[in-house]
Amino acid sequence: MELIFEKSVPGRHGTILPRSDVPRANDLPAGLLRGESAGLPELSELEVVRHFSNLARRNFAVDTNFYPLGSCTMKYNAKAVxxxxxxxxxxxxxxxxxxxxxxxxxxxxxxxxxxxxxxxxxxxxxxxxxxxxxxxxxxxxxxxxxxxxxxxxxxxxxxxxxxxxxxxxxxxxxxxxxxxxxxxxxxxxxxxxxxxxxxxxxxxxxxxxxxxxxxxxxxxxxxxxxxxxxxxxxxxxxxxxxxxxxxxxxxxxxxxxxxxxxxxxxxxxxxxxxxxxxxxxxxxxxxxxxxxxxxxxxxxxxxxxxxxxxxxxxxxxxxxxxxxxxxxxxxxxxxxxMLGRHGLVEVSEQAVLNANYVMNRLKGWYDLPFDSTCMHECVFSASRQMKHGVHALDIAKYLIDRGFHPPTVYFPLVVKEAMMIEPTETESRETLDAFIAVMIEAADLAETNPEALFQAPRTMPVSRLDETKAAREINVCCQ
Amino acid sequence: MDFYFTREHEWIRIDGQVGIIGITAHAVEQLGDITFVELPLPGRKVKQAEVLCAIESVKAASDIYAPLSGKVIEVNELVENKPEIVNSSPEGEGWLVKVEIADPGEVKGLMNRDEYTLYLKGLS
Amino acid sequence: MSGSGYCPQTPEQIREMLSVIGVGSIADLFAVIPAELRARSFELPDGMSEFEMLAGMERLAGRDRRNIVPFIGGGSYDHLIPAVVDHLAGRTEFATSYTPYQPECSQGTLQALYEYQTAICRLTGMDASNASLYDGGTALAEAALMALRITGRKKILMDAAVNPFSRQIVRTYLANLAVEIVEVPAVKGQSDRQAFLAALDDETAAIVLQNPNFFGGVDDFSDLAAAARDRGVLSIVAVYPLSLGLLKTPGEMGADLAVGDGQSLGNPLCFGGPSFGFLVVKKEHIRNLPGRIVGETVDKDGRRGFVLTLQAREQHIRRQKATSNICSNQSLCALRGLIFLAALGREGFAELARLNYDKAQYAKGLLGSVRGVLLVTAGPSFNEFTLSLPKDAATVSERLLAVGIAAGIPLGRWYPGMESCLVVTVTEKRTRAEIDTLATRLEEVLWS
CATH class of the missing domain: 3.40.640.10 (Type I PLP-dependent aspartate aminotransferase-like (Major domain))
Known part of the structure; x- marks a missing residue:
């Protein structure tokens, strides 16, 4: 997608400001003024709206996708709040x-x-x-x-x-x-x-x-x-x-x-x-x-x-x-x-229930380095999948294609190929089951067709991005 | 000219008074694509096992320790602009720093290539 | 009964899930917590519906008195916000996502932050920006920390004309680091150049300046930046971003680092937060930046895309050797800033700055002519200026507040000897009628 600066057309206006109701003041001395106006984009309001609406559609978010990003507690945010x-x-x-x-x-x-x-x-x-x-x-x-x-x-x-x-x-x-x-x-x-x-x-x-x-x-x-x-x-x-x-x-x-x-x-x-x-x-x-x-x-x-x-x-x-x-x-x-005493206790109880449910359903498929009752999140390792050359990252990218935001990967550092899943209390059993099914699918693919995982994601606006290039040829601001 | 190795996977090639320092192929493999090498200023004095410089990859940062005490006399400016050379040639073009060796006796604490190979086997 | 309504599992599902786990009850899941560690109290009120909650919050908000005409700034400014800002930044794809660790499904946030970085660089005339920090004060503290790291020196020279809140934050951040902070007193609302030049030495890591300064004075720090450079000292300039529609940029002044608070760019007053801080630097300092940075790259198929980059600087990789402990940014507030700048556009933004300037100059002329009132910042100013009153400024301000006007910020609290002084802010939202009323009321309070 084009950058907003690339959509700019010189002379085009967006928001109209109120007309001044005071006389124009004498200008400041030239030495205190900027040489030329800042290179901000020039667009109509509609173009601004389209640009950011289309950017928004390029995001996974809690309101659109299950987002079990461990350690981040991506629960649903009540709109009343x-x-x-x-x-x-x-x-x-x-x-x-x-x-x-x-x-x-x-x-x-x-x-x-x-x-x-x-x-x-x-x-x-x-x-x-x-x-x-x-x-x-x-x-x-x-x-x-x-x-x-x-x-x-x-x-x-x-x-x-x-x-x-x-x-x-x-x-x-x-x-x-x-x-x-x-x-x-x-x-x-x-x-x-x-x-x-x-x-x-x-x-x-x-x-x-x-x-x-x-x-x-x-x-x-x-x-x-x-x-x-x-x-x-x-x-x-x-x-x-x-x-x-x-x-x-x-x-x-x-x-x-x-x-x-x-x-x-x-x-x-x-x-x-x-x-x-x-x-x-x-x-x-x-x-x-x-x-x-x-x-x-x-x-x-x-x-x-x-x-x-x-x-x-x-x-x-x-x-x-x-x-x-x-x-x-x-x-x-x-x-x-809004939640009050009972609501908050329920939050923790359901968060822990959901995490243990996911952990138990998946532990036949993924290594669980610390196998005991977990609290609100569980940490798996993709070490078993590593034997087929599949990394936690590949599983993460496959999940994206299947409509799930990946868990936190490679943290904590003490677990090799860590995948840290925090479902939160606001996710339904149906969502958890769908996620579990895709995780199992990924584990199967790791054995039968790892290439399918390496190619993921294929359904997003971009495929895997070259992070090495980003770090070597630094471009953090368009000229 | 002899190569010596540290447990932190640096190598030093000794040529008379001068030591050329780099990181081993094993270290490079652990780090992945190297994106930046932060080199010391020439003239800096370091003690054995002190931090000499740092190397960054996309998802890791690693301190490089001085295999021997000495004074930095030259740095490899090539790797500053093309850090990928460390990946492609860790023991050749991808060297990092030349030092004037302060105490050749310190070599006793380092491994030779056979010992290092054995050490790597022990790690895996 | 389900307590909150936000936990969807039915009792039947809970039973099934417990049996999959292999325990009899939810209590069993917490059995790992020894009895003696259990909560000794949890005395919270009962929950309620969203309707009751909202009514209660509305009642609480009703205790704020809203019909005040604000001529106060001090780091938080009453500016217009185009409707598109709330509308677009309120989209839940932006609001309910998190740090874009997985770039392929976060291109919306990533591209927006890259555009934000570009906009802030263009605004300030600097080379590189991070993806935002908490606020302007903490951005200044991070800039000071950067300067200490880059130079390896241990002294900061800070202009007393820098916002006092920001200076307090810098002191907090540096308190445990054996760093000397020298404050250079301002003279008549202006930076004291002679004092700065005299204090500059080879131990100094950075000079810290602000434009416009806390008194409202506008300056060009090119000379100080050059003098600093000669001694190997970095210059840090804090700016009020909206003023950059008009004023010389930190880049043009030769600053090494520039910071500011983004509240004036599309973020509501909201009792001081959330807002965002920006930190922009010359290219050579980019690897020393704290916080998230978004970079451009390509995907496997050669298409342009954006990722978090230079992450090896950050706490999740470098831990105690990181450039900062910061983890989150103020992404949504920075997005508001970007949308605000895009909505106004190149000419609109310059016009907005001009509107602020014109209104404030009108007010400055009018208030400066009230009997007994003197202008402390008689020289160039943007949308703030300082008056010296013939009476105690705090008392005058209190009496004007009683008639619904927040006339300005009395300076005595931060600047001993300036008890008669008041900093007045006039944004584009103040009408000529409001300014005229302020002048009339001020005269009344002073003389009747």
Missing amino acids: DEAVRPFAGAHPVLPYLSSGEAFVQGSLGVIHQLSRLLAEITGMQAFSCQPLAGAQGEMAGIMMIAAWHRSHGQQRRFVVVPDSSHGTNPATAAMAGYEVISVPTAPYGDMDLDAFTKTMNNEVAAVMMTCPNTLGLFNPHVEEICAIAHRHGALVYCDGANLNAILGKVRPGDIGFDVMHVNLHKTFGTPHGGGGPGSGPVGVSEQLLPFLPSPRVTQRTDGSYCLVEAGEQSIGRLANFYGNFGVLVRALAYIT
């Missing part, structure tokens, strides 16, 4: 910085406060900041709070410990906060190796970062012990909440010893993923970390009104232009309000 944002769209974020301006945004501040309280109850943490703009930024806030906490105890520790199965964001975050990373191997039973972990711990370790349940979709029964060991060495424990969808109402990280955690609103709390974002990663803390939360904070006065408070000197400071991805916060509040 999007509607909830409309009445909030006009609130100006600078108003709270004007004297008595808070009175003009009580509703918006209320959203932040109410959501923070709900997240605290859901996770068992003491308090939340909704400022982090994504899960990775929530992690950064968390590790920075841990660093500040150590400093407040007169300590400057060196290391952050992560399991080797962790999301890449965990070690990357630790590095951004100035720490060196120690990686602990995964034991044959699929959890972080407890002995190796115990040996790793010393009083130079600032934090341990764990995903709960972990990235293999398993709940680590030793998690409380790990927290206790870390605490004995004076380290704090961070919970990557990316997989919270599995344990709503079942386990609260705050109850079992985690000191900090983030939640991904776009995963667990039903907000659209937007083709890569905006996400939102509120960060919650235990009591001892309250003074370190990002600034500003939204609090409630005794008369019930909400106010914005610049946090004290111990705060790690500001993370976002304003108060976070507010539109995403509204949607998450709407989602939690």
